[in-house]
Amino acid sequence: MxxxxxxxxxxxxxxxxxxxxxxxxxxxxxxxxxxxxxxxxxxxxxxxxxxxxxxxxxxxxxxxxxxxxxxxxxxxxxxPRGRPASTPMPPPSEDPDDMKRRTxxxxxxxxATAAAAAPNASGVRRIGMSDIERLQQEFARVIASDHRHGGQRAIEQRAAALADEALNLQNAGSATQRVRSRLYGAAAAFRSSAMWAAIDGRRYADAITHMREAQALAELSGDQAIKFRIWSHAGTLYRHMGRPSDAFAANDVARNLTITRQDSLFASLGLARQMAIHGLAQDHSGLRRAFDQAQAAMDRADPDAQRPVWLTAFYDQAELHALALSAHLAAGDHPAAEYHAYRCLSALRPHMVRSRAITTARLAHAQLAQGAPDVATATAVQVPADAATRHPRVCRMLQEFSAALRATSPGSPAVQMWSEHTATWRMTG
Known part of the structure; x- marks a missing residue:
């Protein structure tokens, strides 16, 4: 009742x-x-x-x-059995024996709590859920740092070190099989974050090394969610490397995992990243079809379902539009790219600092390609100086924007405005 x-x-x-x-x-x-x-x-x-x-x-x-x-x-x-549910427990001060029991x-x-961090009776340390919880807190910090800064080698190195720490715990004491599986899952999660930081920083050889280690750890963990993250990142890695066939193959591994049938949000992300690969492959119809399917899957997803922090921290309506922006930009459909850029910027959560800088830079490219140098330059100057000078992907996009602006509008007020603006970066850098 x-x-x-x-x-x-x-x-x-x-x-x-x-x-x-x-x-x-x-x-x-x-x-x-x-x-x-x-x-x-x-x-x-x-x-x-x-x-x-x-x-x-x-x-x-x-x-x-x-x-x-x-x-x-x-x-x-x-x-306790024999006591009515509505009967309150007597205050400890009224019953010395009860106070003693509580003590x-x-x-x-x-x-018992201390036992998780200390040797047991046989002198062997017990690895337990408190260790897992500590690693999960560290993972949340890595995710937050990535969304603020992104692509930094320091993030990659920190994530890799934490992966090693999780693995070292395997040999630090006794643990149940469940705890050992979670330790492998934590190590895989950290290694996948190192992989993503390397991708975001355009350090592709390092990303491949992290990817291979992450894939092996994910298999040991049996964690479907982290397997999805790693293979989905692999698809993104190959897309950034200009290898659409490999990108499709890797992303298909992620999309065929059981978790995509259990949770529509995972299915939506897999389709959204498939859409971005279609853009690279110049497949306009596949691009549009994948967007519609990703949107439908997102709409079906249970908003109250429990999901890993790495997914809930970034994948939402804004990210779907961000991937559509990337896809249409790669496919040369600049009006559609501009549309999705504005939709993304209007929906981005405050902590997505890195994503806002990338989206703004891409929007400037879409506007310039439509013959609007003044509007495009006004957009490009909105990219924060920190991202413009320190984030490898943003730096590359703005360098390409600068070259395209000077090539299409030499001697224009837009070029002068852009030159003066970028000069302030050199003075403050």
Whole structure:
């Protein structure tokens, strides 16, 4: 019945952005830390807790829940057998024995938490979910740095170092198979970020090296989402290298993964990147068809589904238009490119600093190709100086813009305006 639902547990899970499956995994890992053997808690078990069907989990699960949440079971909405659900627990100050019990529970939680970072009774360190969570926090920082700066060698090196750190944990102590798989997944995720930073920085040989390592790690992890990211990035790498056949082949591997049938947003991204390759291949009809399919898949996607941070941080309506801009620009359809550029800029989230600079530079190219040098130059000067002078892809696009502007409008006010503007970069650089 609705009145028996466990609102306290649901509230904790919401506050910590944890799904039922993730809580089940965390509980099983905590059981392994406490007993030496992984638990059998399933997603269905958590749903039974949330619905109120199971009001008092078995002892091992209660202890593990308390370890994971750092709260006593009663604070999570669970009710000991024989006690009515509506009966409040007495305040600790009214019952010395109860206070003693709470103190022991708190001490047990602290000891169990510390066990994840300390040797167990046999002198071997236990690698657990706390290690995974720390790596996930580092991964979120790498993603955020990429969206602000992009393409920097420092980002590539940091991501590669974190991949090595995740791998080193494999040999740092004992762990359940689930934790080991997640360590491989974390290493693959970091290596894929190093790969992307190298792609964005036009360091293609380095990107290929990272790609091969990331692919091997992803296979060891069994993580469909990170496999998709790596193969999708491989398609982008080959597209930037001007190799459409290889780009199609790599992107097809991503698009044929099971996750694209389970989540339409992954399907949409795969189609959007396919569209960009169609642009490089000068396939106008394939380009338009892929855009319509990507849009339809995005519209079908469940907005409340839980997805990895690397996907939710960048793929949205703005990114779909950004890829359409790239595709139409490569295909020579400059009015369509300009249209998608404006749609992208109007939808970009504030943290997408790198994407805004790239889109603005591409918009200037589309406008110049339509014979509007004054408008194009006014657009190009809006690219921030930091991106214009430090981001390899943006630098390359603006150098090409400068050459095209001088070739098509020599001696014009637009050329003079552009020359004066770029001079300020040299003075402040």
């Amino acid at each position: 609705a009145e028996n639902k466990n609102g306290a547990l649901a509230a904790w899970m919401t506050a910590h952005a944890m799904s039922a499956a993730e809580l089940a995994d965390a509980v099983n890992d905590a059981i392994a830390d406490l007993t030496g053997r992984s638990g059998t808690t399933s997603e269905r078990t958590v749903f039974r807790w949330l619905s109120g069907e199971n009001r008092w989990p078995q002892e091992r699960q209660r202890r593990a829940l308390e370890t994971v949440t750092r709260l006593p079971a009663t604070a999570l909405g669970f009710v 022991l529970v708190a001490g047990g939680i602290a000891a």
